[in-house]
Amino acid sequence: MKERLLKKDNVKALCVSASDQWETYVPLEGFGGDVQFTKLDNEKRELSLDKLNLNYEILTVPPKVTVFPQLESLFRFQDEKISETVKPKAPILLFGLRACDVKGILFTDDFFKRNFEDIYYLNRSMNKLLVIVGCKHPLENCFCTSTKTGPFLESGFDLQLVDIGNKCLVEIGSEKGQEFVSSYGKFFDEASKDDVECSKIAKRDAEEAVRLRLDFEEAIKKFCDDKVPREIYERIAERCIYCGGCLYVCPTCTCFNVFDDIKASSGGRYRNWDACVFAGYTREASGHNPRFEKWLRTSRRYEHKLKYDYLTTGTSGCVGCGRCLSSCPVNIGISQVIEEVSKR
DSSP states (O other), X not given: OOOEEEEGGGHHHHHHHHTTTSEEEEEEEOGGGOEEEEEOOTTTHHHHGGXXXXXXXXXXXXXXXXXXXXXXXXXXXXXXXEEEOOOOOOOEEEEEEOHHHHHXXXXXXXXXXXXXXXXXXXXXXXXXXXXXXXXXXXXXXXXXXXXXXXXXXXXXXXXXXXXXXXXXXXXEOSHHHHHHHHHTGGGEEEOOHHHXXXXXXXXXXXXXXXXXXXXXXXXXXXXXXXXXXXXXXXXXXXXXXXOOHHHHTOTTOOOEEEEEEEETTEXXXXXXXOOTTXXXXXXXXXXXXXXXXXXXXXXXXXXXXXXXXXXXXXXXXXXXXXXXXXXXXXXXXXXXXXHHHXXX
């Protein structure tokens, strides 16, 4: 599919126009400087876009929250009447994603339809458009080139924007992306050969800017061959305070809990994020916990990401975003574990 051009001056107008048909989420800078993927309020969208930040380094909370919220209602009940909360959903436009987060969303999509179709997740996520804005300034904890998840992708996106100055080259990755460009054609221009060449240079420079390089494939092989010694997990477990921060900011974590909130004869059933490193996550109704020692829960997390996900899907559960290390109060990151395992 032929590349197009999008002038940066046209980005806000494009988002405003698209929000008439799409439930549009964009990276907006909030209080304290944190950038989050935020739904545009149709009544205040022009004002909201004053906070648009496409040059952010990384979102603190991954954009999977737009399709897999931290807390969601499954159904409500009053006396003996049950009211479903699944309703027809408008198409979703996620504009300004990083490549690693697109990989995270695709991974989560696969999880929620692999063994059975989760209607709550799929109702929210099936009709979405993924627009990448390539990362130019990766953080020191990022290692996406090692996991082959960035800073740009070869596939899996609908549109991918490459910053080449005061404009972006637009790569079209799907029929849905082509339809979007055609529908909002007034915002896009033809791309020249020079523009395409500039985009190649920009991609190369972005890849070279990623400083943290790991032998990811060697680490995956050792995890899959059960060649990771217990002492590594024990050392991490001794240091870890089990706050769950790394899992809450991970773009591929899908652990959840389900609970009922009941007041007299009414209430609801809800789903909320959980974490496999918590002692209560594997505790059974009898009180027995098959992972009663901390190191066992630690091994569960790393083997899940770097062994079982890979054996099940052919894709690792780590996308190299570095959020786990950035968020950890005791300075433990999956990159450190990968580096140690690969070098042993």
